[in-house]
Amino acid sequence: MRGGPSVLGIVLAGGEGKRLMPLTADRAKPAVTFGGTYRLVDFVLSSLVNADVLRICVLTQYKSHSLDRHISTTWRMSSLLGNYVTPVPAQQRLGPRWYLGSADAILQSLNLVHDEQPDYVAVFGADHVYRMDPRQMLAQHIDNGAGVTVAGIKVPRAEASAFGIITPGSDGTQVERFLEKPTDPPGLPGDPDRVFASMGNYLFSTKVLVDALHRDAEDPHSVHDMGGSILPMLTARGQAQVYDFDENHVPGETSVQHGYWRDVGTLDAYYDAHMDLLSDRPAFSLDNRRWPIYTHAGPLPPARIVAGGIASESVISPGCVIRGQVSRSVLSPGVVVAEGAVVQGSVLHDNVRVGRGAIVRGAILDKNVDVPPGAAIGVNPERDREFYTVSGNGVIALGKGQPVR
Template sequence: MAGILAMILASGEGARLFPLTETRTKPAVQFAGNYRIVDFALNNFVNADLLKIYVLTQFKSQSLNLHLRKAWRLSNITKRFIEPIPAQQRVNKNWYIGTADAIYQNTRFIKQNSPEHVCIFGSDHIYKMDVQQMVEHHKNKGGCLTISAIRVAKEQAYHFGIIEIDEDGRVIGFAEKPAVQDAKTIPGDPDHVLASMGNYIFETKTLLKELYADAKNINSSHDFGKDIIPKLFANNAVFVYKLSDNFIQDEPAIAYWRDVGTIDSYWEAHMDMLRPNPPFSLYNKHWPLHTYHPPLPPATFSESTNYVTHITQSFIGAGSYINGATIRNSCLGFRSHVYQDATIDGCIFLSNTKIGQGCRLTKVILDKNVEIAPGTIIGENLEEDRKKYTVTENGIIVIGKNSKVGF
């Protein structure tokens, strides 16, 4: 679509996903075996045929840059591109201070492309959106900014920018991460609020004007939610686009959206995918999920005289070898090797893991290149597990990259 430029914010440190973000930025963390978190935002643009995309990177970006190069490289014959832009301190000596500052420091790329509208999207959520439908809504309303939004439970309001709208969908109130008791609920629905998804479509002239003014404000935190939007909607036409209005053929649910910014939410999103009737489909032929697939053989399942392989409600990545093990409600990434008499339940393995004979793992996340010694039991005694591993409030255990456990 002519006149549309996308800028995807992929510079987040992802401290709440530690230790999965110990060596990589949050958008580069693997998800559902085959994918990286950033793939979902990119697919939302690629499947909408919006292919002028800059991906803004900053923290621990090597893994992300490598993935973008392998999975998302476009031919330079046309004017379409997916291009990573590292933080370069072009306009000052600061790294990105906030979301607005990240775009401000890269306004030269907006000017080079001369778009009519700029899409500014986050990169760390699991959802599907035909962005072209949001663009059409933005153009039809004729406002200077459109914010994508989703209905969430009121008790979660403190995580989001909370929006009030009139009958025409125009923003009449905005509060960034308010206390739960102060959050304005949806009229007629006292248990839910309308929350910003952190995705914006700006009219370009307005965006540049606001970014330049914000950059001069020494009292600003240089963030769209905290600074730009509260100032803008008061005197300008700012509208909301609801994710529930977005239609994708054959998708099993309306408005599935997950923030995977914590270990618990990351685990829960995987469990959503593994349900018998999942709210988010990895198999929708009308919305293919592009990513990089390494050259690996199919997963192999074998048995011996004494041990039978039994797998239910699970994803098993290519190159994996399962020999006489039981696997339930789990996601095993590329090159996951699980040996005889092991039981894996509610687990997520990123890739290249080896699980020895007789192990029992329950609600365990393993980063890349982890090896578990035969007979190791993890997840059945959280008190003991906390002495050795990262364990969340909800009892999810995380073992960091390159670990060897029980040897």
Template sequence: MRTSVLAMILAGGEGRRLAPLTDQRAKPAVPFGGKYRIIDFVLSNFVNSGIDSIFVLTQFKSQSLMEHIINGWNISNIHRRGRFIIPVPAQMQTEDKTWYMGTADAIFQNAHLIEDFNPDLVAVFGGDHIYRMDISQMVDFHLNNNAIATVAAIPVPIEDAHQFGIIEVDENWKITGFQEKPENPTPLPNDPSMALASMGNYIFGAHDILHLLKTDHADPASSHDFGKNIIPSLVSSNRLYAYNFYLNKIPGQKTLDKPYWRDVGTLKAFFEANMDLRATTPQLDLYNERWPIYNYHFSLPPAKFVHNEDVDTHGLTRIGKAINSIVCDGCIVSGSTVTNSILFNSVYVHSYATVHNSILLNDVDIGEHCRIRNAIIDKHNMIPPGTTIGYDRKEDEKHYIVTELGPEYGSDAWLTVIPKDRHHQQLELPKSLVTHDDGN
């Protein structure tokens, strides 16, 4: 008899470190990779793993996330005969009628969904990471070890480990120690440069999780959080296990490749994870048709590249081209140059503009003679002709959000971020640069 699994995806976090991209949307609803949203990765993992009974728990700024799930994740749209993918807004189910106080409280306030569905197992996963995973392999590991709970785990650099729950295990991957975001993380015994981190993904027996949640809710000293309270309390049970994510294999994955996982909780991490996709052979291969990432499809025309004038009447080069870039449907690159960048749907880059090492979200319009570098430009922005972004830090700081990129991008490199729907005053170009664009 097949084990029944109910998935509950935590998609209610504020994502403050990802502002301004989260100023008007929940973190799982942030666009990613040209045509997806972050939530699409965990949902695709569950559906591809044969787990299609899914509740998505939302809270902050959830409107666009709710619309995306309702419009784009109808089970019939992904050609599976599953049961449901349902967004569940926070409904203040407790007696004191509060918002979710922590990750465990979010599940506790929706415990009736578990009781009504009556599954064998409950998978509690985060909705804000970028990765591919066959979750059925983690389910098998959990069952084979008769675990009370199983935590998905991945090695991370020791300098980043303070951002995660850090796990200690024995030779059988039984958890012997767990600390949530410690100041001095415990390194791996065989590699002091790395630590074993929780991915924030858990599997529980249904009866076990209901009991644990009720006990935690009754504890006034608890933060009602899986990482801070529930998981540490289970270490002494001798039935708490870590699942090694590096052992997970999906169809179509090259044998030598390590599974890809990124926490995109900061602007720099989000930028780098998007840039990873441009590699000739990316570690996260979106072209692996055997483990697709599903998304909401727009009916848009194909991308277009126009003009091929080596030198025009003004002595300027006017060739529409994109190099080492991802360019999505509806885009027009008109006599301009795009390099090392990602253009989401319906981006228009006008003549003589250059876009380098940047991410342009849907419906961004780049005017003539613009110079854009190391930037994230959110949806529905019209950048006036002649605008320069990413070349003068002091000037960028006057108008936009600026954050560090790190020495790997060059000395004093920075990332410039323009929020969604920012209105720009049109700039007047010098007469020597005024040209006539035919609209393509």
């Protein structure tokens, strides 16, 4: 950060994302398209860059080609000032093995820390949808003299098994316990039906991080994971504190959008987060010029709605051509909806074509899916389950270029 303490950003982007199949069949989870023109990794990178964290390493591993290409072509910083966002693939620096977990990924990449010699290291996840000003979290971390500060958000206790759960001490900031995906955690004092969930965003004092990683590497019983290993270790040593995400205020946000954060690790969560974009006063807005989400804008013309086409409560990206009816949907660049076609409550990725008279309802179609004229998706649930992936809530998903039956 200019004129302040030096911070190195490390973004963990090596996850396989099995629960998002088939969208992750051919790409890493952080490379999955979101909101029409963005990739999931753009949200964490935008928060860091907007906060003047301008030296960022993105650790990649699983099917990372499209992610590496997106970062290399989109996230170009000023080399004159020594700033960069760079993908860092697994390099087997400590022996012939890939990453054993998120902590091992950073351990194998400690050369990045040693090269920069930062005062602090921001270790953030790459696959959540949110806006955040990390400077406010850093200020608390410095003021309190913490070894690590973990960003926490209050969620219903019934959802605790999906997250790392933080039990704060009596002062509200010291972490008393850190439980990785527990089935029955205690509720918050005075709010027993909610818990503090880890957002997967951590700020470390550099020496504390390096020491913890080396200790963890020597433990033969460790799972070598940030949430499963490093946070419990530092909690036991009294060095972990929690930062309440509700205290974070991003320039340009509205009261409706304040505190928005979504883990889009499942098809249902991914779909629901898209639906959050569509109301007149959306829970999450892609349009905030004071805290923008950056991405690559290709050389495409403006979207066109022609020949009696209709679009309502939808996000329509450049290059789209709509001749049919589109409602409550998100269309990525190059989508074509032909005459008489109906698209309702759906998410269509790049270059999807919906033929004349076809129907698409409650579906996620990955790039280059061609829906033939007269075909129907989301009309016959039994048939959909026979040929396509269908989520627990009934969202139909087709992978990249998957034939429509």
